[in-house]
Amino acid sequence: xxxxxxxxxxxxxxxxxxxxxxxxxxxxxxxxxxxxxxxxxxxxxxxxxxxxxxxxxxxxxxxxxxxxxxxxxxxxxxxxxxxxxxxxxxxxxxxxxxxxxxxxxxxxxxxxxxxxxxxxxxxxxxxxxxxxxxxxxxxxxxxxxxxxxxxxxxxxxxxxxxxxxxxxxxxxxxxxxxxxxxxxxxxxxxxxxxxxxxxxxxxxxxxxxxxxxxxxxxxxxxxxxxxxxxxxxxxxxxxxxxxxxxxx
Amino acid sequence: xxxxxxxxxxxxxxxxxxxxxxxxxxxxxxxxxxxxxxxxxxxx
Amino acid sequence: xxxxxxxxxxxxxxxxxxxxxxxxxxxxxxxxxxxxxxxxxxxxxxxxxxxxxxxxxxxxxxxx
Numbered sequence: 495x496x497x498x499x500x501x502x503x504x505x506x507x508x509x510x511x512x513x514x515x516x517x518x519x520x521x522x523x524x525x526x527x528x529x530x531x532x533x534x535x536x537x538x539x540x541x542x543x544x545x546x547x548x549x550x551x552x553x554x555x556x557x558x559x560x561x562x563x564x565x566x567x568x569x570x571x572x573x574x575x576x577x578x579x580x581x582x583x584x585x586x587x588x589x590x591x592x593x594x595x596x597x598x599x600x601x602x603x604x605x606x607x608x609x610x611x612x613x614x615x616x617x618x619x620x621x622x623x624x625x626x627x628x629x630x631x632x633x634x635x636x637x638x639x640x641x642x643x644x645x646x647x648x649x650x651x652x653x654x655x656x657x658x659x660x661x662x663x664x665x666x667x668x669x670x671x672x673x674x675x676x677x678x679x680x681x682x683x684x685x686x687x688x689x690x691x692x693x694x695x696x697x698x699x700x701x702x703x704x705x706x707x708x709x710x711x712x713x714x715x716x717x718x719x720x721x722x723x724x725x726x727x728x729x730x731x732x733x734x735x736x737x738x739x740x741x742x
Numbered sequence: 743x744x745x746x747x748x749x750x751x752x753x754x755x756x757x758x759x760x761x762x763x764x765x766x767x768x769x770x771x772x773x774x775x776x777x778x779x780x781x782x783x784x785x786x
Numbered sequence: 787x788x789x790x791x792x793x794x795x796x797x798x799x800x801x802x803x804x805x806x807x808x809x810x811x812x813x814x815x816x817x818x819x820x821x822x823x824x825x826x827x828x829x830x831x832x833x834x835x836x837x838x839x840x841x842x843x844x845x846x847x848x849x850x
Binding site for chain 1: 787788789791792796797798799801802803804805829841843846847850
């Protein structure tokens with residue numbers, strides 16, 4: 495990178511964030527996106543030992559549902575082949591929720607407590623033990639920490655003059671976050687339609703070079719900040735690895 | 743091997759002489775009970 | 787049978803909101819559109835997961 499880049503947050507939450515990055519190439523922006531999706535490892539249930547299951551669903555179906563429940567994954571605490579054991583024991587009539595999972599490790603908990611696993615009728619019971627492992631989104635989508643991760647080119651909107659007096663007015667749609675007079679504006683504020691923001695004006699929309707608006711959401715296994723940091727760490731470590739391999 | 747009669751829901755043990763039949767009610771449909779072994783399932 | 791844990795398309799966890807959604811729209815009389823907006827289920831891929839779902843446990847449970 496031959497110039498500095500700057501980051502500006504448009505929206506910042508634990509699980510969802512929108513931020514603008516200036517001074518990165520499209521290749522680098524896409525690299526971060528791909529890494530957030532496929533290369534940041536998270537914990538998810540990978541093996542289940544069923545002790546009793548008299549519910550209406552098969553063991554395999556229940557195992558799949560448990561696998562999809564996001565588990566909190568504290569950074570730098572776990573290695574690739576660590577195993578965390580969780581167990582669940584629910585007797586009907588009741589519904590087994592993700593929150594009923596009891597973890598052997600306090601740091602690893604279901605990120606969402608109210609996901610129904612299976613509804614149990616009178617006399618039915620679900621008792622099982624599960625092993626959670628650390629894997630990347632490459633191996634299985636359940637290990638994918640980032641959900642709907644993407645970016646858009648930042649667009650700059652400028653008023654260039656008045657619209658033709660007798661011209662048919664057509665909607666002028668832009669999406670995401672745009673720059674108007676140096677300010678970042680969410681297009682949802684004016685219904686994504688520039689003719690509503692600037693009635694009777696002629697506007698020009700240009701892509702801003704090397705500026706990208708990222709949209710990042712996580713499944714709850716970590717915060718957006720951790721996800722982005724770990725994605726960039728992953729790129730860095732692989733770049734260093736390549737450098738080592740290439741230099742004699 | 744333990745079975746359960748599908749009509750009277752009682753536990754049935756089969757021997758080699760009795761044939762497939764519930765000794766309590768004579769019903770010929772028996773359901774095999776699930777094993778108590780722990781079953782390992784790979785989450786894929 | 788049971789609500790999908792995640793959205794098939796984007797992978798967002800939607801099972802979390804099912805019980806509230808069901809209570810307010812199927813058993814209550816609120817507008818599903820407003821309930822989904824309040825629950826923060828924004829994308830149409832995730833919305834269809836809840837809107838089009840039907841619990842089937844009660845229907846299959848008599849057949850053990």
